[in-house]
Amino acid sequence: MPDRTPVRLGEYKSAPLEPDQLSPRDVDRLHALQARGCLTLTRERTGWRLKADATVGVLVLDRVRVVIAPKFAIPGEQLMSWLAYALGTPVPATARRWATGPDGYADLVAAALLEECERLLREGLRRDYVRRRSVEPVLRGRLDVAAQATRRYGQLDQLHVRTFDREADIWDNRVLGSALKAALGLASSPDLARLLYGAAGAFPQATTPAAALRALDRTHYTRLNTRYRPAHTWARLLLRGGGVTDLLTDHGTTADGLLLRMPALWEAVVRRLGTEAAGLHGGRSVPGGSGAGITVRGDLGSASTFRPDLLLSLPGHDKGHRTLLPVDAKYKRYDCHGVSAADVHQLLTYSGGYAPADAPTALIVHPQPGGHAQRTLQVRGPNGLLGTIHVLGVDTAATPEQATAWIGSVLLDHRARPGRRQQP
Template identity: 90%
Template sequence: MPDRTPVQLGEYESAALEPDQLTPRDVDRLHALQARGSLTLTREHTGWRLKADATVGVLVLDRVRVVISPKFAIPGEQLMSWLAYALGTPVPAPAKRWATGPDGYADLVAAALLEECERLLREGPRRDYVRRRSVEPVLRGRLDVAAQATRRYGQLDQLHVRTFDREADIWDNRVLGSALKAALGMTAGPGLARALHGVAGGFPEAPTPAAALRALDRTHYTRLNARYRPAHTWARLLLRGGGVTDLLSDHGTTADGLLLAMPPLWEAVVRRLGTDAVGPRGGHAVPGGGGVGITVRGDLGNASTFRPDLLLSLPGPDTAHRTLLPVDAKYKRHDRHGVSAADVHQLLTYGSGYAFADAPRAVIVHPQPSGHARRTLQVRGPNGVLGTLHVLGVDTRATPEQATAWIGSVLH
């Protein structure tokens, strides 16, 4: 990979770029990322200004390599634990390669893919029967009589045959070959790049990255290929440049890199935290956020519907009744700033729509890097209490298992 000027910035921070640091192709790619809300590019008198939104990761351009770090200083091991937890995949084994360095968080995902691919090679890549047509000097498989008659005119010096052999050149392996190649394009560490290059030779590639993504979307896991699921999870992340099914959406951006939108990632974390925490206590998550949701009708245009990020069904005071508790994930520093009026209004609406009328309540869950925290907001009006909001700060330096236990102890 050619040397590129490193540009370091954090979430919501900006950096100035010289006019010649961005090629016309870079400008087009950055505008495409701006359209999806990942960053903002503005023209200035002295050049360009690049501003990150709620996005972290790495972006490899023609002349610069942009590394965006999260506003919460999370060690590499912890970030991978939370990312794996949100994706529902096993956490990669800790190693020296997991240390977060100047190369950015994209190297962590590339190392996770590398580790899973190394495991698959040790176990032996999966093989399956593949139909092929070929011309051979001797008979293998079955003779293609029609092709032999129409293309060789009955001559037998070369035989058109159809074979059905077990091969490793199947889609389960092709998507990994394409993902390893994509990881090589964004990896800065020479040691990791050498390891990726060495493993890539053990996997065939798909014709295009888009073909690999389509194959991943069609993949169904059985006992034959279940061991590929973790590797495919990291491959999907790299091939989509950060987009994951049910976590982020792929917008077809052509820029090389790995950009993670942190608010959807935090929402995925909170959904799993709440679900795992209330299960042992007789609760469960309500699929789809509670059916039809809260609907607004009568305004101009179509009716609007909105739902909380997570709706929990909890045991009530007696076995005949259950309590619905709406939970909203907020990727904000509520340990430093109070809850805004807009967020209070939103949560009060959720509480009124789903909870008991005499005691509406709702929950805000936000990341907090300095320890778990809980506070309770009571909203009152002239006629009494309008609702209760529980603000829960989850320690991002703790493990997901520790956070799950704590969430379970305060959600009741």
């Protein structure tokens, strides 16, 4: 791997680049990422300026290696723990402090994949029956009569055979070989790169990373391959360049990059926290935001539909009836400033569309470094109360169990307010 100049910056921070540090291909890639809202590249009189948005990770360019560290809400030592929690996978031993070296997020994810792959190698790779056609000096499996007659013209010195043997060259293992190869190109630690190279040699590989991703999307887990699920989770993260199904809104870079959108990560964290908190109080999450969601019709163009990040169905005051509580994840500093008017309007719409008519309530969950806080906004008009918005700040240095308890306290408060609208 050629030496690349390291460029380190923080989330929402910027760094200058010399004119010759970016190749034309790099400029095109950065502009593509800018179109996805990951970062901003601007031309200056003395060169370039690269600014990160709500994105962390590593981007390996032709001449520089950009490392974006989390600065806003989730501290570096907690990033891997919260990422594993959002993905529903065990927290890897690599969930260590970000500041221990220049390795950064990409090396941590690569090490998490390596840890799971080494475990699979110790346990023994899964094997399954694979059909193959080959030419052998002796008969194995079944003789391919048609091939033998048309290609060997009756000669028996070489036999065209069909075999059906148990092999490790199956998709469960191929996707891991492809992911290990992708991780090798991102790793900055020589020791980690050496271990990745050794592990990659023990796994078969897919023809292309795209083929491996298609195989991951088709994978169904049974008792035979359920032990592969954590390794496949980290493999999907690496092969998508940071994009994860049901986690990120974009697909990241096509190669040589591992960028994680922090707002999407926070939404995934809040969805799981809210679902677990509701389960402890007899509630559940409503898949898909309760049917068609809130729809706007009659405007120019096609109708628009929007839904809250999470919709919880909770037991109502009357036995056998339930109420709905819309929850929205906001990756914003609402511990430092007030809730914006746009977000107030959005949550009022959610509460009017889902919550009980006489007790319209919604919940905002935002990250709050250094502590936990809760406040309640009451929105009133000339005719009285329009809605109640709970604003909950979750300490990202706390454990998920503690955060679940904080959300549970809001749900208890919501259940204590009777409402006439009953929901299934």
